[in-house]
Amino acid sequence: MENKQTVLVIGASRGLGLALVEEYCKRGFDVIATVRQQSTALQSLHKQYPDSLEIQDQVDIVNLDSVRALHQKLKGRKLDVLFVNAGISRANELTPLQVSEQDFIDMMLTNALSPMRVVELFHESLTSNGVIALMSSELGSITNASAFWELYSSSKAALNMLAKSFAARHTGDSRAMLLIAPGWVRTDMGTQNASLDVSESIPLVVDVVARNAGKPGLRYVDRFGKIIPW
Ligand SMILES: NC(=O)c1ccc[n+]([C@@H]2O[C@H](COP(=O)([O-])OP(=O)(O)OC[C@H]3O[C@@H](n4cnc5c(N)ncnc54)[C@H](OP(=O)(O)O)[C@@H]3O)[C@@H](O)[C@H]2O)c1
Known part of the structure; x- marks a missing residue:
């Protein structure tokens, strides 16, 4: 059982996060999965993988104290993969004049600022050839912008910019960092x-x-690993 890899998945109650947990469990990883509240779906996955799946609840990515508490709890644990998946979409069809300020702020906090706060706190927990993955979106590409879900898209573009800035502050870091677009998925x-x-x-x-793994630097890629233009 030695050399089992460990992944931390942030935002694993349902949808893509839950599927990530299941996939990593199937591949023999030790999986630490975070949720805001108990998730029945994640609990039943835990019954299937009681030895390899660990659930950490009360982790709201926007609540920095809860993220710091998780960081403290996991102190000393080495991660091979950190996958920040949590995200929201609001006011999908609206324009800047129509969106409520709160909806826009919530997206910016949840999709851009908070994921990068997780990265800031946890990147030192990654092994030297570890991978930091952030769930971005094809919609975060400024080059390819089409006005589809434009407010949500801007929050993913902001995430991409913050990741770029983080990478620029950490040149020489041996870890890989990925902004991943999963495609348009039924969730x-x-x-x-x-x-x-x-x-x-x-x-x-x-x-x-x-x-x-083992390929340093930041890349914005789709699910096939193809580079997406910023
Ligand atoms: N589905 C797509 O087509 C698609 C395409 C591109 C990118 N993405 C991205 O993929 C990620 C997952 O999306 P999804 O389709 O699986 O969406 P989803 O079904 O709505 O699930 C969103 C997940 O994020 C969690 N979350 C939301 N706000 C959170 C917070 N403040 N703290 C902690 N967890 C939080 C949710 O937890 P709760 O259950 O507690 O709400 C849930 O687990 C998002 O970042 C999304 O932007 C999705």
Whole structure:
């Protein structure tokens, strides 16, 4: 059982985060999965993988104290992968004049600032060839902007910028850092109109993470590992 790899998945109650946990469990990782509140789906996964899945609840990514408390709890644990998945979408069809300020602020806090706060706190917990993965989106590309879900898209573009800035402050770091776009996937957020089932996205996402271990630097990629223009 030696050399088991460990992944920390932030935001694992449902959707892509839950699927990430299941995929990493299947691949034999020790998985630490965080949720804000108990998740029945994650609990039943825990019954399937009682020895390798550990659930940490009360972790709200926007509540810095709760993230610091998690960091403190996991002190001394080495991570091979940190996957920050938590995210929200609000006011999808609205424009800047129409969106409520609170909805916009909530997206910026949840999708951009808070994931990077997790990275700031946890990056030293990663092994030297570890991978930091952030769930971005194809919609975060400024080059490819099409006004689809424009306010949400701007929060993912802000995440990408913050990751770029973090990478610029950590040149020479041996760890890989990925902004990953999973494709348009059927989840609560993606809706049933999305083109992909989670099973058509998440295994590929996990493959991309695995292929990037030991490859330093920041990359913005899709689920196939193809570079997306900033
Ligand atoms: N689905 C897609 O097509 C798609 C495409 C591109 C990118 N993404 C990104 O992929 C990620 C997951 O999306 P999804 O489709 O799985 O969405 P989802 O089904 O709505 O799930 C969102 C997840 O994020 C968690 N979360 C939200 N706010 C949080 C907070 N403040 N603290 C901790 N956890 C929080 C949720 O936990 P609760 O259960 O507690 O709310 C839930 O586990 C997001 O970052 C999203 O932007 C999704």
